[in-house]
Ligand SMILES: Nc1ncnc2c1ncn2[C@@H]1O[C@H](COP(=O)(O)OP(=O)(O)OP(=O)(O)O)[C@@H](O)[C@H]1O
């Protein structure tokens with residue numbers, strides 16, 4: 001197909017040739033993407049090369065080259081702390097979410113009434129806004145009248161009356177709990193889909209061979225789920241790296257900076273301290289981390305679906 | 308679709324290969340105990356995952372003094388909702404803003420996304436499928452990067468604290484994801500029908516409208532549910548871009564944090580309004596939104 | 607109604623060349639059949655006439671007008687798709703009526719025409735069904751009705767009968783032939799069923815590998831195949847082809863000697879003879895001696911495969927023929943029905959006493 005557009009008059013939509021029409025069809029979408037994603041991406045990069053306090057001036061400040069990046073990687077204990085928090089949160093939330101999700105998938109993949117209804121109910125936490133999830137858990141974990149903290153208090157006597165959001169370690173635990181509660185159902189549905197598409201014969205053969213259910217799961221089922229699991233891990237890493245809404249509404253980074261994730265740090269820098277240039281630079285550092293995982297993710301999905 | 312799925316029996320329920328068991332009674336009762344344990348576990352799972360939702364909804368209907376007790380039995384009241392609708396919480400106008408922003412996002416995004424999805428599905432572009440993959444790749448840009456320049460741009464355009472700004476910001480993720488979802492559906496529709504329509508005398512656009520769109524309705528509906536859920540739940544862009552007039556339900560939640568501490572009953576009332584549509588749509592949310600997301604990310 | 611002409615048309619998909627320099631002209635009102643094996647470019651040719659595919663090179667003319675750049679909707683053709691191409695969300699009546707709807711024909715006029723078209727293909731009682739509630743054959747008839755609901759310049763039919771059962775296929779074949787005659791619309795019809803081609807066509811274009819091998823009347827194609835491909839493709843069973851030499855006016859191959867009015871200086875050739883032009887004789891009484899390799903009853907005759915020398919030939923014997931595997935047998939060929947092909951080029955060799963031009 002010749003890629004050159006012939007110069008021709010506009011002849012009306014109905015008469016337009018496919019060679020021209022196809023560009024008109026994608027034009028609005030490209031406009032949206034260019035305006036709301038590409039433009040911010042490029043100008044954000046530009047901002048990151050400047051010192052710019054939005055509170056002082058609405059115009060871009062002086063050019064500082066890579067200055068912001070240099071400060072960020074060499075001389076910012078707060079950022080370092082956020083990196084550490086993000087790392088801990090990401091590792092724990094990925095592991096917990098996916099294990100819980102896998103457990104739920106195994107438990108709820110049947111077609112009984114109870115299972116089907118449970119699946120429908122479990123979608124609600126995922127369909128709830130992350131902001132509301134954070135608020136709700138803030139309430140549920142309240143030491144005096146929170147339903148959940150009462151439940152935990154009854155189960156683990158040591159935590160009776162504990163003030164979850166006032167203790168650095170417990171606050172991180174709360175953040176992870178809240179995230180697992182929110183996102184495990186999504187991955188559960190993903191795993192249930194994958195389980196359903198396993199060839200039934202492999203399982204039956206192992207059953208006939210007399211494998212126990214535990215062995216069956218770990219030796220037959222799990223290995224076959226590897227591709228899906230890989231994708232789930234990558235997606236969850238990406239989701240965890242950019243977690244923000246719940247942080248704002250659950251802990252707001254506290255107590256102190258013990259739950260201040262990178263995204264939250266950037267948000268605070270930009271919209272609390274109005275240090276836009278520095279915020280943009282740190283945002284790019286975060287984006288670089290995510291890009292690594294996103295690249296692997298794309299590698300995986302294009303491999304599985306040769307286009 | 309997850310409804311029809313079932314895990315091979317051995318792991319879920321238990322029809323094991325029947326073989327002559329020497330001690331039949333005991334094995335049967337063992338199985339019964341296992342079944343009961345499973346049921347109990349499922350109930351516990353439901354309690355953990357759905358209990359909090361119920362708790363929030365109950366709290367919304369409690370008298371303030373019951374909120375601060377753990378009681379489950381109480382006289383329901385609409386007082387909290389009434390308070391929430393009044394100053395300074397303005398639940399009414401927040402809800403209206405949410406509805407307008409959500410509807411606006413859907414109405415603007417879907418036609419744009421459908422047109423692009425069709426083009427990506429049917430035509431070849433120089434550069435191959437880098438285009439449609441690129442569209443998806445934009446979704447891995449962290450929102451904190453996007454929001455800074457958007458904030459600056461909206462500020463200089465005088466669009467801060469307007470619903471239009473929120474709609475535009477929402478389109479940044481709704482349009483690309485919808486393109487990807489709808490394209491999957493259109494890919495599965497053979498080209499014969501629209502070719503037949505063109506030979507029958509329809510222009511390409513008319514063929515799209517008469518033939519492709521009606522057949523892509525399930526895909527468009529999936530994208531619509533997705534757009535609804537994510538726009539309705541959007542918090543961060545709205546938090547940064549709104550002050551007073553355009554504040555949505557999600558951001559309104561923050562308003563219930565007063566100097567006197569958190570007004571839980573108000574937050575719960577707002578939470579109720581936020582969750583209600585999800586409950587009403589939960590069947591579709593499961594079938595279309597989650598299924599769409601899952602297939603979009605795994606396939 | 608209009609003529610259709612393809613002048614030097616080429617089609618490439620990427621680096622793959624699907625059609626090479628195609629010249630084809632279909633007269634006004636003519637019924638032309640494109641016949642060839644799967645993948646030879648029949649559908650591609652048709653789609654280019656319809657405007658669904660762009661020609662890489664060459665010109666396409668409908669009614670003398672160059673249409674290379676015209677949109678499908680402006681070419682005024684009707685097409686029956688290989689996989690029907692019905693609109694699944696519309697009823698049968700809406701499907702048939704769609705070409706009229708697009709042209710702004712509505713109301714009772716449309717209804718009447720839809721009804722008449724549906725009756726022609728015996729779909730009257732099914733008008734309110736959706737395509738998914740129809741059998742394959744019924745769907746195909748809806749596609750036909752949609753094509754004939756208006757009178758276009760050209761009909762394009764891509765294997766419109768391929769999904770019908772044998773009986774319905776015969777009925778519909780007659781129906782199509784009658785319809786085309788009645789409407790007088792120029793028709794291009796794709797099939798890989800020879801019987802369909804022979805019975806329907808005014809002329810047949812035999813295609814292979816993106817090239818037209820022969821374009822002629824069905825009789826001519828059967829009686830005077832232009833090359834080895836056509837000879838082997840047309841006819842069931844395919845023509846017997848025996849490689850050999852002509853020397854001194856006789857054809858010689860291992861174990862086979864046939865005398866006839868062959869050209870004196872022959873050289874290496876391939877001799878072709880159809881099974882119905884081969885007769886069976888008692889051993890020792892024919893020009894070809896061999897053994898029975900297999901015999902198959904087709905219903906009205908018995909096809910006897912004979913191995914003679916290095917070759918195998920099929921003869922059509924009366925259904926009373928009995929001969930066990932391996933029993934000796936002799937064959938005679940009707941010298942007037944022999945075809946010769948150049949071994950190197952595969953082309954037909956015309957020779958003296960035959961009236962054909964080759
Ligand atoms: N869109 C396309 N891209 C690449 N190759 C194609 C395309 N369409 C057709 N071809 C190739 O062109 C050749 C001709 O295809 P065409 O569909 O015309 O065959 P056909 O004669 O109609 O066969 P059949 O009898 O099986 O329908 C085939 O080798 C096919 O693989």
Ligand SMILES: [Mg+2]
Pocket residue numbers: 648649650688764
């Ligand atoms: Mg074909």
